[in-house]
Amino acid sequence: MIQIEETVFARKRWIESKMLAYGFHKTNETYILEKPFLDGNFKAILSVTSKGLVTGKVMDRMTQDEYYQLRQETSDGAYVHTVRSAYLSLLKEIATSCCGDVLFASTQANRLTQAILDNFQVRPDFPWNHSARYQSYGAFRHSSNRKWFALIMNVKRGVLDKDGNSGQVDIINVKIRPEQAEQLHRIPGIYPAYHMNHKTWISVVLDETLPDERILEFIDTSYQLTIH
Structure with missing residues (x-):
């Protein structure tokens, strides 16, 4: 399964000033963002390397565990779909706020x-x-x-x-x-x-x-x- 982050941030160039203004903080050569979504029930943790490689986690704030169902193709219930859609919307918002368009993915x-x-x-x-x-x-x-x-x-x-x-x-x-x-x-x-x-x-x-x-x-x- 192609990662959601890979789909959203393909052909995007990260702009440091916009990332910092949005709420990313820099640790060594990695930019980190922690942001609640879906009425605060979940938290997205996004990491972006200096080369623009993106990884993401979604944490269930009630259990404090990673919400693995988000990435399981077999998980297609209504609630999983709601979480997945909300996370996708958040990623698109981040892309609009922090990135510029480029011709190619890499x-x-x-x-x-x-x-x-x-x-x-x-x-x-x-x-x-x-x-x-x-x-x-x-x-x-x-x-x-x-x-x-x-x-x-x-x-x-x-x-x-x-x-x-x-x-x-x-x-x-x-x-x-x-x-x-x-x-x-x-x-x-x-x-x-x-x-x-x-x-x-x-x-x-x-x-x-x-x-x-x-x-x-x-x-x-x-x-x-x-x-x-």
Whole structure:
């Protein structure tokens, strides 16, 4: 089950000044918010790391226990639905109050987007924005031939690791020289391309496994290989 927090805060950028004004407090490199909701019967505890990773807990204030039913797919009674809906509304309020919109879910994807703009003067377009499933997929194209040299997608981690993991992750597809494929596939964070030719494209996970500088080298190679 995809976490509620992941759904709400995807493609959001946290703004520190707004977080502090809303009531977050900073401990080391983590921002913490504790906020009652649903007439004070429950308390949300939200943690946001300096990289924008969000985790949340919902505590039943009567029992002082975490309200695990919130995240159980099999728990679909009226009261659980009420708590879940109230928590979702609170998270949306926090997102509106403390965040700005960004193009992609991960911080690394947005940094690379800015680097591509700086290096190649190319902004992404979203050719599938009419589709709920693929609307966040952004293509970076040559202005001359409209070929894309990079494609950022948000996919389930399990489609890469083949392990059923339903957590979402941003990836970037870039073109490579065929003779590089076998060697690159052995590098942590690099996979045979998702939904593209495995011999000439790779998918790189944008979760900080590889530094921006290394990924930008792949993007530059892809740009050169697709320019004609």
